[in-house]
Amino acid sequence: METTTFNNLLEFTKKLTLLYIEEDDKTITSNLKLLERYFDEIIIAKNGQEGIDKFKNHAVDIVITEINLPLLNGLGLLTQIKEIDKNTLTIILSKESNSEIFIETINLGIDGYIIKPFNDEQFKRILEKSIEQYIINEKNKSNINDINLLNQYQEIVNKSTIVSKTDSRGIITYANANFCKASEYSRAELIGRNHNIVRHPDNPKELFKDLWKTIKERKKEWNGIIKNRSKSGKSYYVKSTITPVLDESENIVEYIGVRNAISSIMSDKKYLIDKIASSELSLLVLIQIEEFEILDKFYNIKTLNKLENTFGLELLTYLPNGYIFENIYNIGNGKFALLTGFFNYLNSEQNIINYLENFVKAVRKSILTLDEIEYDLNIAVSYSFGKENLYEDAKCGLDEVIIKKDLIKYANDSSIKEHLEAKKNMEVMKMVKIALDNYNIVSHFQPIINNKTKEIDKYESLVRLIDEEEKVLSPYHFLEVSKKGNYYNKITSRVLENSFKMLNHISTQLSINISSIDIEKEKTRNKIFDLLSEYKNDAHRIVFELLEDEEVKDFKIIKDFIKTVKKMGVQIAIDDFGAGYSNFERLLEFEPDILKIDGSLIKNIAIDTYSRNVVETIVDFAKKQKIETIAEFVENEEIFDILNIIGVDYSQGYYFGKPENLN
Numbered sequence: 001m002e003t004t005t006f007n008n009l010l011e012f013t014k015k016l017t018l019l020y021i022e023e024d025d026k027t028i029t030s031n032l033k034l035l036e037r038y039f040d041e042i043i044i045a046k047n048g049q050e051g052i053d054k055f056k057n058h059a060v061d062i063v064i065t066e067i068n069l070p071l072l073n074g075l076g077l078l079t080q081i082k083e084i085d086k087n088t089l090t091i092i093l094s095k096e097s098n099s100e101i102f103i104e105t106i107n108l109g110i111d112g113y114i115i116k117p118f119n120d121e122q123f124k125r126i127l128e129k130s131i132e133q134y135i136i137n138e139k140n141k142s143n144i145n146d147i148n149l150l151n152q153y154q155e156i157v158n159k160s161t162i163v164s165k166t167d168s169r170g171i172i173t174y175a176n177a178n179f180c181k182a183s184e185y186s187r188a189e190l191i192g193r194n195h196n197i198v199r200h201p202d203n204p205k206e207l208f209k210d211l212w213k214t215i216k217e218r219k220k221e222w223n224g225i226i227k228n229r230s231k232s233g234k235s236y237y238v239k240s241t242i243t244p245v246l247d248e249s250e251n252i253v254e255y256i257g258v259r260n261a262i263s264s265i266m267s268d269k270k271y272l273i274d275k276i277a278s279s280e281l282s283l284l285v286l287i288q289i290e291e292f293e294i295l296d297k298f299y300n301i302k303t304l305n306k307l308e309n310t311f312g313l314e315l316l317t318y319l320p321n322g323y324i325f326e327n328i329y330n331i332g333n334g335k336f337a338l339l340t341g342f343f344n345y346l347n348s349e350q351n352i353i354n355y356l357e358n359f360v361k362a363v364r365k366s367i368l369t370l371d372e373i374e375y376d377l378n379i380a381v382s383y384s385f386g387k388e389n390l391y392e393d394a395k396c397g398l399d400e401v402i403i404k405k406d407l408i409k410y411a412n413d414s415s416i417k418e419h420l421e422a423k424k425n426m427e428v429m430k431m432v433k434i435a436l437d438n439y440n441i442v443s444h445f446q447p448i449i450n451n452k453t454k455e456i457d458k459y460e461s462l463v464r465l466i467d468e469e470e471k472v473l474s475p476y477h478f479l480e481v482s483k484k485g486n487y488y489n490k491i492t493s494r495v496l497e498n499s500f501k502m503l504n505h506i507s508t509q510l511s512i513n514i515s516s517i518d519i520e521k522e523k524t525r526n527k528i529f530d531l532l533s534e535y536k537n538d539a540h541r542i543v544f545e546l547l548e549d550e551e552v553k554d555f556k557i558i559k560d561f562i563k564t565v566k567k568m569g570v571q572i573a574i575d576d577f578g579a580g581y582s583n584f585e586r587l588l589e590f591e592p593d594i595l596k597i598d599g600s601l602i603k604n605i606a607i608d609t610y611s612r613n614v615v616e617t618i619v620d621f622a623k624k625q626k627i628e629t630i631a632e633f634v635e636n637e638e639i640f641d642i643l644n645i646i647g648v649d650y651s652q653g654y655y656f657g658k659p660e661n662l663n
Contacts, residue, residue, distance in 0.1 A: 009128060013038040016061035020044055021051040021077065022093075023069055025439070025663070031093070032438075034120060035064070038127065044438050048072025052080055055088075062089040082109060091126060162238060162259040168252045170194055182238075184231035195257075200227040200235055203317065215244045215255060225316040226259075237316050269331040272339065276390050281342035283385055285325070285356065286394045287315070290378040292334030311368060311377065312336055318362040320355055335398075342385055343426070356381050428481040431467055436490055440466035443498035444659035448511070448630060448652045451644050458509040458543065460652065461499040462659045463491060483517065492518050493527055500531045503538045505662060511543040511573060519546075519561045520554055532568045540569035545596060547575050555589070562590055573630070578618055595622050597648070599633030606638050612646075619647050 018039040022028050023046050035042055043058055045051035049071040055063065063081055067074035078090050091112035112126040162182055165174040175183075175190045183190070183198045190197065203226060214222040221243045228236050238259035244252045276282055289295070289311065295304060312330050319325070329337040345352070360381055368375040382397030384390050435441050441463065448458035465473045482488040492514070499512045518524045532539045544565065546558075562572055573594035574587060578601050597618055601611045615631075622629045631643050634653030643651060 009124065010038060013127065014040050016089075017041045017043065017059055019051065019055055019058070019060045019063045021046070021048065021063070021065040021069060021074070023047060023066065027066075028439070034123060037120075038123075042438075046070075046439065048074065048077040051077050055081055055084070060088065062091070064091045064093050067092060067094040078110060162257075164190075164195070164257045166195070166255045166257075168254060170255070173254065182230065182236060183228065184234075189231075198228045198230070200229040202235075202314075203227050207317075211242065215242055216252065219244050219246065219250070219252065225319060227314075227317050235313075237313055239316075269329070272329045272331060272337055273391060275339060276387065279341060279387065281385065281387055282390060283340050283342050283345045283352070283383065284390050284394050285338040285381060285383045286391075286398045287336040287338070288380045288398055289334035290380055295334070307368075307375065308334065314366075314368060315363075318359055318366065320350075320358045320362075337391075337394075352383060356383065425481045425484065428478050429484075429487065432465065432478050432482050432487045432491070434468060435465045436487060436494065439494075441491055441494040441498075442466060442661065443495055443502065444472075445502065445506075445510075445662045446652060446659040447657040448650050449656045451640075451649060451651055456508055456656075457650065458511055459502075459506060459662075460511040460545070460659075461495065461502065461513070463495045463513075464659075488517065489521055489524055492524055496527060496531055500535050500542075502662065503535055503541060509541045509543055509571075511545050513545045513547075513575060515547055516553065516558060520557050525561060528565070532565065532570065536568070542569075543571045543573050543594065545573045545575040546590065546592075559589060566591075576632075578614055592627060594628045594630060596630045596632055596652075599653075602631045602639060602643070602653075603633045603635060605642055612642070615643075615648070616646050623647065 016039060018035065018041065020028070020031070020035060020042055022031070022044075028044060028046075032042065039062075043054050043060065045054050048065075048069040051063075051065065051069070052072065054060075063078070065074045065077055069077065072080075074092060074094070078092075081088055081090065086109065090110050091114065092110055093114045093116060095116045114122060114126055161176075162178045163174075163176040164172055164179050166172050172190050172193055172195065175187055180187055180190065185197065207224065207226070211222050211224065214220050221241060223241050226238050226240050228238060230236060240257060240259045242255060242257045245254045245256060247253050276284065289308075295307070308330055312328060315328065315336060325338040325340045329339070331337055360379060363377060363379050366377075368377055380398060382394045382400075384394035384397060386393070432441075442465075443461045444464050445459040445461055447456040448460060449455070450457040463475055463479065465478050467473060479488075479491070482491055496512065499510060503510060514524075514528075532542070535542075566572065571593040572590060573596055574590065574592045575596045576598040577587075577595045578598040595618060597615055601615050604611045605615060619629050628649045629647075630650040630652055631639075631648045632652050634640055634643065634651040634655050636655055639653075640651055640655060
């Protein structure tokens, strides 16, 4: 590859995934500013073993590593990487300039070696030189693998879907076995014909006008339900995605249609309820054929069932294009249900009111023909978002629609806020994942003052998240949401690591918050025991703060954990004591060394007699049990003076210091 322009280089590197291995946090922060110019996806590892693990678990294109790393040095790391994939682009970024190391890197086949400190121009030159060989290797690999991969993809698609291709005029040039089976035509009968050969005349003309406008004029993908007719005259429905294939000049070369047959609808109400229960959040639409009880009196069960099933299948064709529902249910008595995931609905960018209004109008304009009898059907519709009581809410809404003769009813208006909150939670989860990947879950430390000496006797470790805009966020913004996903335990692990490392930089005690969720998880308990063993000479300086009002599932595990860590020298504090129920009997079972009095009592102690009386009761109880007390939210001198009078042992709050990064 000839020397590329900077823009050409960026266009290439932005598509690559970088694994960057470096132990020092400051170096990582400094170098990321440069690396992020070239790479959109950067995975961070802080030791050699972690680097190998992440290489194995991610599709990594390029590795940049320091030589001097804990657990496994850079050369050992790169040796293993080259054994796994010799074509991975590898660059060493190090202070080492030893000639023996250079020789080892040459023998390993390293693509680049940069001596620290380095600048943008050096890095660009190394990238240009290294990527030349990378492109050659990738082309060689793709020539070997592409045909096999494409064949495998085609085989998978052919087994599971109905597929056809047409030329730019709409003439069929390819039809897979599933297409032939569904249509009952042979491949020879289909090739060279228009898709009209299988289209049912019941499809509205507007459907195909919209289809061709989308794929031919706008050159966009089209989604919708199409009613087809087989060679023997049998009707069947397909959920279709039709996509134009464009050449380099944006001219349409051909069209590809991928379809899933919808030959029946589910008729089990229990299955619908189970589906709702097993989903996180859903959009449910209930549909009722109006005056169905009158039809029930005029027709026998066989005819009525046939009418219901036929309407259920026709129902799909009445839905506006850009379908958003994966499931349809016949739940009896002329009632049907449509169900989809709430976030699928959000991603569809459909306006649900407009969508359902168009659906109702389409049904009312149609005539259903069954055994040469025409039925002019009308429907009522109710819809609901959520999970708990979703079906019940929608049913109540449907009853109200029928009574008031409305077209559509939203059954739970109050839940809009809930669903927007759910979307926000997903964004928080994404933010947490990015922070974890980039080691931006950090600990800040707030001083705890001895009330007699006014000296710092302890620090509390408090978790913080640094977002992509480098804002420091408190747990309020992410911790509770994290408990709903898989990231909470990872956050705890990172906090424990950060906190124990801080023992090397302070001489005081250090408080670390842990919850019953943490303790009840075996992996987290083992992590704590390992750290206490590693820092056994400093274990006596650790205080674990337990949330006093947290729901505990297994008290035996908690009590055994407390007993074990106390033997290792750790002290136990009960956090937020005085909030919630404050069960004194249970408290005695935990045998705490410290009570942290809840801040809601402390911040009002100067003006609220009740708060002062509660604090005095807690302190009196604690002294009798020989338990130390810490007051949180000590914001000013007046509060501090009152606490001294009451006899509280320690104070923590902005009056003495905010949580800070002590590194």
